[in-house]
Amino acid sequence: MIYCFSxxxxxxxxxxxxxxxxxxFTKELAMDSIRSLxxxxxxxxxGGSPVLADVLLMEGIQSAxxxxxxxxxxxxAQVRQQYGNPVAEQPAxxxxxxxxxxxxxxxxxxxxxxxxxxxVHHQAQN
Numbered sequence: 001m002i003y004c005f006s007x008x009x010x011x012x013x014x015x016x017x018x019x020x021x022x023x024x025f026t027k028e029l030a031m032d033s034i035r036s037l038x039x040x041x042x043x044x045x046x047g048g049s050p051v052l053a054d055v056l057l058m059e060g061i062q063s064a065x066x067x068x069x070x071x072x073x074x075x076x077a078q079v080r081q082q083y084g085n086p087v088a089e090q091p092a093x094x095x096x097x098x099x100x101x102x103x104x105x106x107x108x109x110x111x112x113x114x115x116x117x118x119x120v121h122h123q124a125q126n
Contacts, residue, residue: 067105067106067120069106069108069118069120070082070083070108070115070118071115071118072114072115072116072117072118073114073115074114074115075113075114075115076099076110076113076114079101079108079115083103083108086101086102086103086108087102087103087104088101088102089101089102090102096111096112097111097112098110098111098116105120105121106118106119106120106121107119107121
């Protein structure tokens with residue numbers, strides 16, 4: 001079977017297809033224009049209003065007092081030599097063993113024989 005189309009009929013099909021494509025393209029442009037307009041209006045409304053924020057007040061926070069504490073990595077013998085004997089020595093706990101020495105105003109934590117961390121005691125405010 002041989003199909004024959006007249007040139008006039010093919011022209012009508014091509015024209016109809018172009019018309020449909022143009023209509024779809026026009027609708028997409030219209031939607032983009034509406035979205036752009038909504039965006040511009042939203043931004044202009046936000047730009048004209050004052051910015052609101054919560055203010056967080058943290059009362060009673062002070063900078064750490066200038067207390068000379070042992071720094072990380074020095075040995076128990078060096079701490080004893082430089083800072084004297086502690087007020088109290090807590091026994092080692094856990095694995096690796098963590099030991100705590102309490103001094104006036106701070107505590108020193110050891111892992112095995114080395115300083116792990118020094119903590120300044122918090123002064124309660126009335």
